[in-house]
Amino acid sequence: MIAIIDYKAGNLKSVERALNKLGFSCRITNGKEEILSAERIIFPGVGAAGKAIEDLTHLGLDKTLRQAFETGKPVLGICLGAQIILDKSEENNARCLGLIEGKAKSFPSPLFSVKEERLKIPHMGWNDVCLIGKHPVLEGMMPHDEFYFVHSYYPMPASNEFIIGTTDYGMDFPSIIGNKNLIAMQFHPEKSGEPGLRILKNFCMWDGHHA
Amino acid sequence: MLSKRIIPCLDVRDGKTTKGIKFKENVDIGDPVAMARFYYEQGADEIVFYDITASSDRRDIMIDVVHRVAEEIFIPFSVGGGIRTIEDMRAVLLAGAEKVSVNSEAIKKPKIISQGAEAFGSQCIVLGMDVKRVEASKSIPSGYEMVIHGGRTYTGIDALFWAKEGERLGAGEICLNSIDADGTQDGYELTLTSLISENVNIPVIASGGAGNIDHMFDAFTQGKADAALIASIVHYGTYTIKEIKENLHAKGVKVRRTWG
Numbered sequence: 001m002i003a004i005i006d007y008k009a010g011n012l013k014s015v016e017r018a019l020n021k022l023g024f025s026c027r028i029t030n031g032k033e034e035i036l037s038a039e040r041i042i043f044p045g046v047g048a049a050g051k052a053i054e055d056l057t058h059l060g061l062d063k064t065l066r067q068a069f070e071t072g073k074p075v076l077g078i079c080l081g082a083q084i085i086l087d088k089s090e091e092n093n094a095r096c097l098g099l100i101e102g103k104a105k106s107f108p109s110p111l112f113s114v115k116e117e118r119l120k121i122p123h124m125g126w127n128d129v130c131l132i133g134k135h136p137v138l139e140g141m142m143p144h145d146e147f148y149f150v151h152s153y154y155p156m157p158a159s160n161e162f163i164i165g166t167t168d169y170g171m172d173f174p175s176i177i178g179n180k181n182l183i184a185m186q187f188h189p190e191k192s193g194e195p196g197l198r199i200l201k202n203f204c205m206w207d208g209h210h211a
Numbered sequence: 212m213l214s215k216r217i218i219p220c221l222d223v224r225d226g227k228t229t230k231g232i233k234f235k236e237n238v239d240i241g242d243p244v245a246m247a248r249f250y251y252e253q254g255a256d257e258i259v260f261y262d263i264t265a266s267s268d269r270r271d272i273m274i275d276v277v278h279r280v281a282e283e284i285f286i287p288f289s290v291g292g293g294i295r296t297i298e299d300m301r302a303v304l305l306a307g308a309e310k311v312s313v314n315s316e317a318i319k320k321p322k323i324i325s326q327g328a329e330a331f332g333s334q335c336i337v338l339g340m341d342v343k344r345v346e347a348s349k350s351i352p353s354g355y356e357m358v359i360h361g362g363r364t365y366t367g368i369d370a371l372f373w374a375k376e377g378e379r380l381g382a383g384e385i386c387l388n389s390i391d392a393d394g395t396q397d398g399y400e401l402t403l404t405s406l407i408s409e410n411v412n413i414p415v416i417a418s419g420g421a422g423n424i425d426h427m428f429d430a431f432t433q434g435k436a437d438a439a440l441i442a443s444i445v446h447y448g449t450y451t452i453k454e455i456k457e458n459l460h461a462k463g464v465k466v467r468r469t470w471g
Contacts, residue, residue, distance in 0.1 A: 013307060018285055047332050113212065120412050122334065124384065125437065126214040126256055126467045146214060146467040148287060150334045150383075168212050191287050191309060193251070193470045 002026035002204060003038035005065070007045075007055045015044050015078070018190040018197060024204045032064045040204070041068055043184075045080030049104060049153070050092025052084055062097060069099050069182055074208040076137075076200075077184030082155050082177060085184055091153050100179045102157035111170035119170045122152045129165040129175050129187070136210050137183050137202045138164070138176070145195035147187035149175075154186055181208035214467045215431045215459070216256040216438035217452055218416060219445050221246055224263045226272040244279045250445070251284040253452040254470045258284070259312075259386070259440060262292035270299070274306050281307020291339050291386075300327050304335060312386055314339035315359040318366055318373075321380055328381025337416075338382035342370045342403060343390045355403055362390035374407045385411065386440065388418040396422025396443065404434035416440050424450065424458045431464050 004012050006028045019026045045052055056062045069075055077085050083104035084096040090106050111119040126146040154173040157163055165176035175186045189196035222229045227241045247258050262273045277290055290303045291312030300311045317324050327336045343362055347354035355370035374385055387407050389400035399417045408415040417436035421444055430436045444450055456466045
């Protein structure tokens with residue numbers, strides 16, 4: 001069973017629907033035991049970091065997530081779930097989970113493209129991901145695949161060793177990060193068509209190890 | 212680099228699409244779910260559903276459509292038309308839409324934008340704007356006025372003011388429809404589109420007037436649009452989305468070209 005962590009942050013149903021489509025059983029839950037006994041965990045989220053951490057902590061799920069991560073269970077963070085796994089966020093100055101050293105940063109404003117066009121915040125729409133390393137969850141990803149983003153902050157790990165993929169939006173920012181059995185992406189794989197579904201499928205079969 | 216989005220728009224009445232669609236493929240014409248699936252496979256970046264069901268007690272039909280679409284396509288889609296309350300928004304979003312758009316209701320009751328943004332996040336709230344060109348005046352300095360009821364009623368609100376106000380209230384995106392250009396197939400209203408797009412910091416979808424691919428190119432370049440809404444030119448089979456994208460790519464517009 002795959003646990004989709006429910007802390008009232010955004011549309012968890014779309015992740016559930018995508019997994020169902022792929023034929024994997026999952027449950028949207030905030031039950032600690034259910035999360036700890038799950039085979040793997042998806043940690044989604046939209047909204048503001050401060051409120052998200054507050055809600056997580058209130059439910060006691062901050063500890064549960066840390067515990068699950070430490071036991072080696074595969075964990076997938078999506079969107080805000082790729083930011084609040086860091087130590088802190090510039091958004092609401094929130095102290096976060098600290099599963100990866102680093103912080104979530106806001107895009108500089110104003111932001112310009114190489115053609116000197118002013119870029120809007122949030123970064124919304126389809127964009128490329130340039131892979132830095134190999135990862136079992138990203139198996140089959142093609143260089144021209146694009147993914148759906150919507151965010152104003154991005155994850156910035158303290159060390160490059162945690163960066164798996166980057167995206168260009170006026171600057172190169174880390175769009176896929178990971179640490180051991182944890183992988184997290186700023187874009188929404190559940191809204192990124194077939195290339196996104198492929199990532200979810202890979203995650204659902206990943207053993208949490210990677211070379 | 213961020214791609215420009217190509218967004219087919221489907222009008223739905225009582226659970227059926229309204230335009231006579233000429234597909235060569237075996238698509239159930241009139242079924243919004245089958246059409247959404249078709250455009251998803253064709254490479255649409257997003258889909259907009261506009262519910263033109265007249266009676267509000269038939270809203271459940273649209274919610275059912277949204278449910279079924281959400282099981283079939285894995286790209287964002289939005290639903291507009293007949294959204295009057297936060298509860299209407301919630302129903303559509305819970306059914307699986309990524310975004311919900313408000314238009315005339317937001318003019319009557321601007322708070323629906325801020326309440327929606329607070330409850331669901333700005334990224335969910337699209338401000339739909341129907342705009343007509345008028346003579347610039349003290350009350351309409353931009354020369355573009357907000358209209359409702361399909362353009363029959365002038366509101367006295369300046370379109371540029373309203374776009375900025377919508378952004379301030381928490382809209383995450385603007386779908387900008389020129390009533391003058393709508394249905395003409397003569398091209399988007401480029402002056403209006405660039406005026407709005409350059410004065411807000413949220414994405415702007417150009418809408419109304421697309422008759423060929425050059426019109427879309429113009430909307431992205433001169434019009435500074437982030438996305439382009441299309442209807443007839445794909446519904447009637449003039450172009451496939453793939454043809455549109457390949458053509459735009461050849462002209463140097465960044466678009467998403469693979470989706471397999």
